[in-house]
Amino acid sequence: MSKMDFLPYGKQFIDEDDIKAVEEVLRSNWLTTGPKVKEFEEKLAEKVGAKYVVAVNSGTAALHAAYYAAGLGEGDEFITSPITFAATANAGLYLKSRPVFVDIESETGNIDVNKIEDAITSKTKVISPVDFSGQPADLTRIMQVARDNNLVTIEDAAHALGAIYQGKPVGSIADMTIFSFHPVKHITTGEGGAIATDNEEYYKKLLAFRSHGITKNPDELMEYHGPWYHEMQTLGYNYRISDISCALGLSQLSKLDNFLARRAWISRQYNAKLESLREHLVLPSVKDQRVSAWHLFVIQVKGGTEERRRLFEYLHSRNIGVQVHYLPVYLHPYYQSLGYSKGLCPEAEDFYSKVISLPIFPEMKEEDIDKVCRTLYEYFGVIYNDR
Numbered sequence: 572m573s574k575m576d577f578l579p580y581g582k583q584f585i586d587e588d589d590i591k592a593v594e595e596v597l598r599s600n601w602l603t604t605g606p607k608v609k610e611f612e613e614k615l616a617e618k619v620g621a622k623y624v625v626a627v628n629s630g631t632a633a634l635h636a637a638y639y640a641a642g643l644g645e646g647d648e649f650i651t652s653p654i655t656f657a658a659t660a661n662a663g664l665y666l667k668s669r670p671v672f673v674d675i676e677s678e679t680g681n682i683d684v685n686k687i688e689d690a691i692t693s694k695t696k697v698i699s700p701v702d703f704s705g706q707p708a709d710l711t712r713i714m715q716v717a718r719d720n721n722l723v724t725i726e727d728a729a730h731a732l733g734a735i736y737q738g739k740p741v742g743s744i745a746d747m748t749i750f751s752f753h754p755v756k757h758i759t760t761g762e763g764g765a766i767a768t769d770n771e772e773y774y775k776k777l778l779a780f781r782s783h784g785i786t787k788n789p790d791e792l793m794e795y796h797g798p799w800y801h802e803m804q805t806l807g808y809n810y811r812i813s814d815i816s817c818a819l820g821l822s823q824l825s826k827l828d829n830f831l832a833r834r835a836w837i838s839r840q841y842n843a844k845l846e847s848l849r850e851h852l853v854l855p856s857v858k859d860q861r862v863s864a865w866h867l868f869v870i871q872v873k874g875g876t877e878e879r880r881r882l883f884e885y886l887h888s889r890n891i892g893v894q895v896h897y898l899p900v901y902l903h904p905y906y907q908s909l910g911y912s913k914g915l916c917p918e919a920e921d922f923y924s925k926v927i928s929l930p931i932f933p934e935m936k937e938e939d940i941d942k943v944c945r946t947l948y949e950y951f952g953v954i955y956n957d958r
């Protein structure tokens with residue numbers, strides 16, 4: 572069978588406008604951090620309701636920079652969810668701090684707020700909730716716990732660009748919020764990421780961290796030898812994003828609302844069409860006062876491990892590119908070698924044994940949705956009423 576027939580779980584949408592925007596930069600004098608980066612940061616800040624945005628070259632770099640700006644370092648702990656991409660925890664390891672995994676709520680796959688306080692110690696410095704699948708975590712209560720315990724909140728919103736929580740855009744709530752622009756995410760810059768914040772001090776640290784810890788800002792220099800003069804004041808990285816990437820990001824951002832509407836429409840279709848499989852599947856639900864950005868459409872197979880595996884293989888054999896998000900981070904061999912053990916977060920492990928992410932991306936057509944649904948009905952031996 573040709574590759575064309577394969578339905579991936581996620582995919583970018585690139586049109587002629589995107590291509591033209593990139594071409595324009597290629598014909599200009601600036602390729603790396605220039606006017607397009609600034610413009611992308613400003614537009615994104617407006618979109619997510621933040622005062623400042625710093626764009627970097629991956630979501631992982633954004634996490635690293637945010638943890639750094641929060642002051643996370645050797646001997647510190649940070650609290651996060653095990654149901655996430657490894658980068659959420661890895662970025663803290665880069666700074667020699669220790670991730671503390673708090674179990675999830677099974678309906679949403681998000682961190683269980685009721686369990687956070689028990690995990691706080693005198694070493695805890697940061698809480699990093701993950702908006703799993705695009706649904707915001709319980710941010711009001713997380714922010715409250717953070718304030719009560721003097722912790723910095725860093726929201727991993729790699730799944731949640733465009734999501735809304737109690738009427739406020741994700742990006743305007745936590746102390747810092749990170750996004751990813753990897754091609755499977757809502758908008759893409761090829762590779763890329765960003766940190767949103769209202770805090771000027773974090774903003775300055777993020778800017779320095781992005782570019783070797785070097786500053787040229789006359790107000791910040793410790794000495795001044797002449798117009799050429801710049802100083803490296805802290806140890807930073809090269810996490811700069813290019814103008815090429817940000818031109819693509821700007822063009823993509825102008826389509827974000829359409830992308831979000833498509834994703835919401837697809838999720839409604841799935842929820843309606845899969846209704847009669849509720850005996851076998853748990854369909855995703857969105858809690859009160861939340862608008863999900865629907866990065867993923869995650870179903871839970873009630874039959875558990877073996878059934879999930881059979882269904883996964885069945886769907887793949889029919890060219891439906893489902894995925895599993897996620898193996899609890901601490902079950903990865905590397906984390907096991909750091910001393911985390913199985914059984915740490917039972918809800919997360921149970922969640923992992925049941926979940927399958929169905930294809931969802933803006934270009935998906937109704938016939939694609941029907942193909943996925945029909946195949947699911949076929950697997951469970953239930954007649955599909957194609958509405």
Ligand SMILES: *Cc1c(COP(=O)(O)O)cnc(C)c1O
Pocket residue numbers: 629630631632655656658659701727729730751752753762763764
């Ligand atoms: C994609 C993703 C990241 C990392 O983003 P990159 O841009 O791939 O580095 C971090 N956290 C979560 C939850 C993600 O889905």
